[in-house]
Amino acid sequence: MPLQExxxxxxxxxxxxxxxxxxxxxxxxxxxxxxxxxxxxxxxHGKDYxxxxxxxxxxxxxxxxxxxxxxxxxFIQRKSYAFDETTRHFWNNxxxxxxxxxxxEFNWMRTDTVGGRSLVWGRHVYRWSxxxxxxxxNDGHGVxxxxxxTDIEPWYRYVERFIGVSGQAEQLPHLPDGEFLPPMELNxxxxxxxxxxxxxxxxxxxxxxxxxxxxxxxxxxxxxxxCGPCHRGCSTGSYFSTQSSTLPAAIKTGKLTxxxxxxxxxxxxxxxxxxxxxxxxxxxxxxxxKRHTARMVFLxxxxxxxxxxLLNSSSESFPNGLxxxxxxxxxxxxxxxxxxSTTAIVPGMLDRYVYGNRPSGIYLPRFRNLQPEREVxxxxxxxYQGGAxxxxxxxxxxxxxxxxxxxxxxLSAPGPWSIRLVGLGECLPYRTNAITLNHRKLDxxxxxxxxxAFSYRENEHRMVRDMATQAEVMLRSAGCMDIKSHIEMxxxxxxxxxxxxxxxxxxxxxxxxxxWNQVHDVPNLFVTDGSxxxxxxxxxxxxxxxxxxxxxxxxxxxxxxxxxx
Amino acid sequence: MRCICxxxxxxxxxxxxxxxxxxxxxxxIYDDWFTAEERREFLSGLYIVDGYARRRHSQSFxxxxxxxxxxxFRSLQREAEEAQDRNIDLREFVAxxxxxxxxxxxxxxxxxxxxxxxxxxxxxxxxxxxxDNVNKQWTY
Ligand SMILES: Cc1cc2nc3c(=O)[nH]c(=O)nc-3n(C[C@H](O)[C@H](O)[C@H](O)COP(=O)(O)OP(=O)(O)OC[C@H]3O[C@@H](n4cnc5c(N)ncnc54)[C@H](O)[C@@H]3O)c2cc1C
Numbered sequence: 099m100p101l102q103e104x105x106x107x108x109x110x111x112x113x114x115x116x117x118x119x120x121x122x123x124x125x126x127x128x129x130x131x132x133x134x135x136x137x138x139x140x141x142x143h144g145k146d147y148x149x150x151x152x153x154x155x156x157x158x159x160x161x162x163x164x165x166x167x168x169x170x171x172x173f174i175q176r177k178s179y180a181f182d183e184t185t186r187h188f189w190n191n192x193x194x195x196x197x198x199x200x201x202x203e204f205n206w207m208r209t210d211t212v213g214g215r216s217l218v219w220g221r222h223v224y225r226w227s228x229x230x231x232x233x234x235x236n237d238g239h240g241v242x243x244x245x246x247x248t249d250i251e252p253w254y255r256y257v258e259r260f261i262g263v264s265g266q267a268e269q270l271p272h273l274p275d276g277e278f279l280p281p282m283e284l285n286x287x288x289x290x291x292x293x294x295x296x297x298x299x300x301x302x303x304x305x306x307x308x309x310x311x312x313x314x315x316x317x318x319x320x321x322x323x324x325c326g327p328c329h330r331g332c333s334t335g336s337y338f339s340t341q342s343s344t345l346p347a348a349i350k351t352g353k354l355t356x357x358x359x360x361x362x363x364x365x366x367x368x369x370x371x372x373x374x375x376x377x378x379x380x381x382x383x384x385x386x387x388k389r390h391t392a393r394m395v396f397l398x399x400x401x402x403x404x405x406x407x408l409l410n411s412s413s414e415s416f417p418n419g420l421x422x423x424x425x426x427x428x429x430x431x432x433x434x435x436x437x438x439s440t441t442a443i444v445p446g447m448l449d450r451y452v453y454g455n456r457p458s459g460i461y462l463p464r465f466r467n468l469q470p471e472r473e474v475x476x477x478x479x480x481x482y483q484g485g486a487x488x489x490x491x492x493x494x495x496x497x498x499x500x501x502x503x504x505x506x507x508x509l510s511a512p513g514p515w516s517i518r519l520v521g522l523g524e525c526l527p528y529r530t531n532a533i534t535l536n537h538r539k540l541d542x543x544x545x546x547x548x549x550x551a552f553s554y555r556e557n558e559h560r561m562v563r564d565m566a567t568q569a570e571v572m573l574r575s576a577g578c579m580d581i582k583s584h585i586e587m588x589x590x591x592x593x594x595x596x597x598x599x600x601x602x603x604x605x606x607x608x609x610x611x612x613x614w615n616q617v618h619d620v621p622n623l624f625v626t627d628g629s630x631x632x633x634x635x636x637x638x639x640x641x642x643x644x645x646x647x648x649x650x651x652x653x654x655x656x657x658x659x660x661x662x663x
Numbered sequence: 664m665r666c667i668c669x670x671x672x673x674x675x676x677x678x679x680x681x682x683x684x685x686x687x688x689x690x691x692i693y694d695d696w697f698t699a700e701e702r703r704e705f706l707s708g709l710y711i712v713d714g715y716a717r718r719r720h721s722q723s724f725x726x727x728x729x730x731x732x733x734x735x736f737r738s739l740q741r742e743a744e745e746a747q748d749r750n751i752d753l754r755e756f757v758a759x760x761x762x763x764x765x766x767x768x769x770x771x772x773x774x775x776x777x778x779x780x781x782x783x784x785x786x787x788x789x790x791x792x793x794x795d796n797v798n799k800q801w802t803y
Contacts, residue, residue, distance in 0.1 A: 151783055154802065155772040159696055160688060162766075285790035324785040326803060453792040454785035455803060490800060491769045495762055499740055501671045502733050509765065510677070510778050512800045 101368045101375045105391035107133040115214020117627040117647045118398035119344030124651035126353035137361040138211040143341040147331025149184025180218045180329040197548045204550035205591035213340040218329040221310045224637035229272045240527035241603040244613035253645035261338040262316040265308030273463045280313045281306040287444045287486035287515040294576035302465045307458040310338035326455030364411040373622045380543045394622040401628035405599040409535045421617035430527035430598040432634040437562045437587045440569035442578035444515040459485030476560040480523035489513025521565030524636040552590035597628035615650040622663045626650045670732040671764045677778040688767030708756030775802045
């Protein structure tokens, strides 16, 4: 289909999650008319947060899982800690939206809503550094990133100023400080351990988690009221989500058209102009098909969603998937390992407690391979998340075999301080960790299903063992007791930091996107979600996705105004 | 059932399992959440408790005073533990009932507001707070 002289919109943004919300905000604020397409249903800010502030006694079946229903309709999504009856209405129905993975090697965790996973995400946000951006170049795994920290730094700052990030400046070169609101306090047990680690392990540090949650009023949003479970939705907009932040900003411009309940099937390429000419969509309720036109397209449908669309948009010009002259499309899928969990009791401090439900925890940044190291048998590194708390009745049901008054008293009082350190490890980009389309298995819209092939390799396994050992060493030195590590390699996708499959690179022969997240050879198509990642670092990725999206939107708008798009 | 609930979590200066309507919770679980197999196992567990009461105290479980009911439950639990793998059913029953009673209790409105400290909008966070100020676990 040829490019239209007068398209309906200046830009079409596909997906309304963390990155799509940003693309819509940036492009509309720069004066472009934007059509935002989302396959999920509408979730109105506040009104549709059905589980928000639901008191314990109203939670169905005391919070026990509805096993028959979950087994039938949510057999993948139920694996998330954030999935339960207070949030189920946000999540994808696995029966209606199947995918293929022969050996159960990938859990594709996703929502089915306007706002995407911004509604339920964990809100941890960390900057990358040049340790990350130059990792591929330095050790030869994957292709070199076409950008460095200086390219993205202004955009980190720009994004942080808008979303609001609480955190503590620590002057670590490999985990750069951001524009922080005051941090959420560490509790006494964490302070104790922070002190011990600082004294005994030079170069290691325990710091409050850096979170897209407000500790004071910011851009018209109220500070956190410390009710606790953010993932149920927050009607005061105290954590960053599409609904609380980017969507209202985009709507305010008067330039946004939002369509929910439409799934993008494919993009149509005009070989004469070497541009995307139109976007084909299917109404998820009526299955009616429609075509939309625009001068440019921002693909923000999440790592797997965007790559599915590109793979499904083959044409004579691109027989192996749109923008796939390199053969890299669909390949180099990554996620973080989250396979080691170490718990312990922190003795004492029994007269100390906390006030308020802090919806966050701690971060213990990477300390491995900052300089080439001899004592480890893996490349790259890991960080820990977790935190300390006083045990609750849930943890103590079987702690004693007693019953009666003493049992009741014991369960009603806070238990001992316990701490948990969970390692999140960098995963290398492997060519055979990949998604493809299975043209014999179609979904209910007639779109070929995604098929995953994924496994962690020796480097990830070695790193996981070190995570457990080092967590134990640190906790032991801090006087902790009853230290236990649980090591079990997790399934790909479990950490919900899936990325790669349309990587950025310097060379069109080996990558899909250039330094502006623009598809090589297709100047009016930008892919700015996690699929663009050429490596994975070990920190939570979404802040980087947001910064790359804002940066790409800035570039795209300039190109548009210069008449080049 | 009501008696077992109260034996595990009795009324003190805070509500007991009965006041917190734990038996209703367990009935709901029994009717609408358990599988047929679980219902069968649960019922046979209750019969074991009652049979034990009749053998040792020559009267049904519900006729005993609370302290005897608690003794019965304790000794059954001990037996289940000592029997190791020979008595899996009883051990599972004892664990299940404990979990259900405790969950039903602490998730209830009565316990959330009286036994624990209920504060749905704390408005601030302090990581070093004197336990004396509240002297209970927070409801969550
Ligand atoms: C429980 C949980 C905790 C997390 N914690 C963290 C954390 O602490 N820190 C962090 O950095 N990240 C975290 N993540 C990951 C984070 O949510 C994602 O990285 C982020 O949402 C990705 O943004 P996105 O825009 O690429 O995708 P999404 O937010 O998933 O949005 C993509 C949108 O595109 C839509 N879409 C897909 N296909 C189509 C199609 N064909 N047509 C139309 N629309 C389509 C989807 O429905 C979705 O709404 C967490 C995720 C979960 C689920």
